[in-house]
Amino acid sequence: MITTDAHSVVVAVPDASARRQDAATPALSIRSVSHCYGARRALIDVDFTVAPASFTALLGLNGAGKSTLFSLVTRLFGIQAGRIAIFGHDIGRAPGEALRLLGVVFQPRTLDLDLTVMQNLLYHAALHGIGRRDARSRSEEVLARIGLTDRASSKVRDLSGGQMRRLEIARALLHRPRLLLLDEPTVGLDIKVRADILGHVRQLVTEDGIGVLWATHLFDEIDPGDDLVILHEGQVLACGEVARVVAESGAHDVNSAFIRLTGARPGSSAP
Amino acid sequence: MSTTALDQTQRGFSAAAYVICLNGIVWREALRFLHQRERFVSALVRPLVWLFIFAAGFRQVLGISIIPPYETYILYEVYIAPGLMAMIQLFNGMQSSLSMVYDREMGNMRTLLVSPLPRWYLLLCKLLAGTAVSLLQVYAFLLIAWFWDIAPPPTGYLTVLPALILSGLMLGALGMLISSGIKQLENFAGVMNFVIFPMFFASSALYPLWRVQEGSPMLYYVCQFNPFTHAVELIRFALYGKMNWISLAVVGGCTAAFMIGAIFAYDPSRGLARRGPAGGET
Numbered sequence: 271m272i273t274t275d276a277h278s279v280v281v282a283v284p285d286a287s288a289r290r291q292d293a294a295t296p297a298l299s300i301r302s303v304s305h306c307y308g309a310r311r312a313l314i315d316v317d318f319t320v321a322p323a324s325f326t327a328l329l330g331l332n333g334a335g336k337s338t339l340f341s342l343v344t345r346l347f348g349i350q351a352g353r354i355a356i357f358g359h360d361i362g363r364a365p366g367e368a369l370r371l372l373g374v375v376f377q378p379r380t381l382d383l384d385l386t387v388m389q390n391l392l393y394h395a396a397l398h399g400i401g402r403r404d405a406r407s408r409s410e411e412v413l414a415r416i417g418l419t420d421r422a423s424s425k426v427r428d429l430s431g432g433q434m435r436r437l438e439i440a441r442a443l444l445h446r447p448r449l450l451l452l453d454e455p456t457v458g459l460d461i462k463v464r465a466d467i468l469g470h471v472r473q474l475v476t477e478d479g480i481g482v483l484w485a486t487h488l489f490d491e492i493d494p495g496d497d498l499v500i501l502h503e504g505q506v507l508a509c510g511e512v513a514r515v516v517a518e519s520g521a522h523d524v525n526s527a528f529i530r531l532t533g534a535r536p537g538s539s540a541p
Numbered sequence: 542m543s544t545t546a547l548d549q550t551q552r553g554f555s556a557a558a559y560v561i562c563l564n565g566i567v568w569r570e571a572l573r574f575l576h577q578r579e580r581f582v583s584a585l586v587r588p589l590v591w592l593f594i595f596a597a598g599f600r601q602v603l604g605i606s607i608i609p610p611y612e613t614y615i616l617y618e619v620y621i622a623p624g625l626m627a628m629i630q631l632f633n634g635m636q637s638s639l640s641m642v643y644d645r646e647m648g649n650m651r652t653l654l655v656s657p658l659p660r661w662y663l664l665l666c667k668l669l670a671g672t673a674v675s676l677l678q679v680y681a682f683l684l685i686a687w688f689w690d691i692a693p694p695p696t697g698y699l700t701v702l703p704a705l706i707l708s709g710l711m712l713g714a715l716g717m718l719i720s721s722g723i724k725q726l727e728n729f730a731g732v733m734n735f736v737i738f739p740m741f742f743a744s745s746a747l748y749p750l751w752r753v754q755e756g757s758p759m760l761y762y763v764c765q766f767n768p769f770t771h772a773v774e775l776i777r778f779a780l781y782g783k784m785n786w787i788s789l790a791v792v793g794g795c796t797a798a799f800m801i802g803a804i805f806a807y808d809p810s811r812g813l814a815r816r817g818p819a820g821g822e823t
Contacts, residue, residue, distance in 0.1 A: 281564065342734070344651070344654075344655045345655070346651060346654055346655070348808070365657070366554065366657040366658065367657075369655060369657035370657040371654070372655070374651075374655055376651055378648035379648055380651050380652050380654075381575070381650055382569070382649055384572075384573055384576045385569070385572060385573070385575070385576075389569075389572060390698075393565055393568075393569045393652075394563070394652060395565070395653065396561050396562055396564060396565020396566070396568070396569075397562055397566075397653065397656035397658070398656060399555070399557065399558025399559075399561050399562055399657075399658065400561065400822065401553060401557070401561055402561075425625075440749055498671040523763075538711060
């Protein structure tokens with residue numbers, strides 16, 4: 271279970287001027303982004319923003335282009351067309367400034383299985399220029415927050431799938447980012463662990479003011495108060511508040527709105 | 542709130558951030574190496590088999606005349622020791638690249654590549670970390686070899702260090718460049734056949750080049766163009782407190798060329814982007 275210590279502030283709260291700037295600047299701005307693999311077009315003129323301190327669900331079937339989009343935002347791939355900015359920092363022109371504000375949880379596990387929980391956190395901290403002493407205290411804070419303090423010396427390969435995911439989220443927060451990307455983080459997890467992780471991330475939005483982009487193909491992970499982007503075959507079919515997207519599509523819930531917009535078959539989750 | 546070397550209110554990165562990052566990557570590489578004890582053992586067994594068995598068998602067949610940097614007749618074991626040191630670094634460089642392919646397939650590589658520090662610097666750190674690991678192996682080999690009467694001048698253990706660093710960087714950069722072109726781990730077996738073995742055997746590691754020239758002038762020229770030959774000669778000369786300037790120039794030049802190639806290949810707008818997402822991702 272994910273525990274929350276009210277006294278341990280993991281993510282730095284920006285000062286007043288930074289908050290004013292945040293309010294005016296989107297956490298993530300994606301403008302007219304297209305991407306091809308050879309002749310195959312993976313993304314076509316994708317355009318949306320993620321506001322600071324908001325939860326935005328990126329909903330799409332497998333193959334919609336979600337992971338490609340994440341690879342572009344994290345600069346694993348170069349941008350072929352369009353512009354991506356994190357709090358106003360262009361990822362192509364000022365990648366260092368942009369990436370330091372970004373935390374990311376990729377779809378595949380990216381932990382080092384041969385190292386311990388603490389060693390994985392310290393390694394990540396070093397990659398962000400955080401000194402050993404500060405890194406250790408931050409690591410202890412995040413481990414307490416996700417309830418893994420007693421597993422600090424365990425090898426990662428000995429953790430359960432849910433614990434690994436929580437550790438990845440904790441690691442992504444170690445350098446105190448203001449935007450968090452999660453690429454289908456609940457895939458392969460049971461219902462309870464999924465709910466725990468989702469609840470933890472929503473808490474980061476409300477309590478720490480982090481902007482979150484949550485890629486998923488599961489309808490039940492989306493709340494009415496969220497922002498929603500529907501990505502299908504590389505194109506954004508709808509974006510905005512969930513209620514607005516549902517209303518504009520003439521449907522009564524996210525599930526049926528998605529089916530109307532994409533023509534996908536009904537079900538509790540996208541196939 | 543405590544500040545970090547990457548303070549969010551500042552632009553750019555402090556020198557401390559670069560040092561912390563380098564330390565972190567070297568530390569992680571060393572930890573991985575120590576956790577994989579069989580890797581350490583096999584890295585030592587390989588050259589020791591050549592030294593104890595191959596060299597013992599061939600010492601009566603292959604006579605070594607007096608050639609620089611040696612000032613007298615030497616045993617065959619003494620001759621091949623620098624070649625075996627370079628061999629350790631060659632295998633280590635390829636092992637590092639294997640680990641990069643593995644990390645890329647497993648996703649660990651992304652942790653490194655999404656660091657806010659410049660990508661060229663991250664790759665350089667990775668290279669330095671791999672070289673540091675190879676130095677541990679080479680000095681462990683030299684220690685064991687000392688008991689086998691392979692004892693260069695005491696100062697040689699120190700003077701060879703810069704040569705080992707440079708050759709380690711060259712072979713690591715070559716491995717990194719190769720890893721950028723390998724799509725799947727299974728393809729790595731080809732590297733053994735098409736890179737490691739040809740580089741090792743077509744060099745001065747096992748026999749002096751004048752002997753090769755007597756046997757095959759064509760092979761002699763191939764050996765001359767092989768950067769591994771120059772890594773071996775650079776180490777051989779440095780181990781006896783001497784400098785082979787041609788080898789230094791070749792190894793230095795190749796290090797720069799391989800490194801630039803690797804940075805180019807790992808550039809997001811060129812290398813990785815062509816491949817598309819990993820299997821299962823969309």
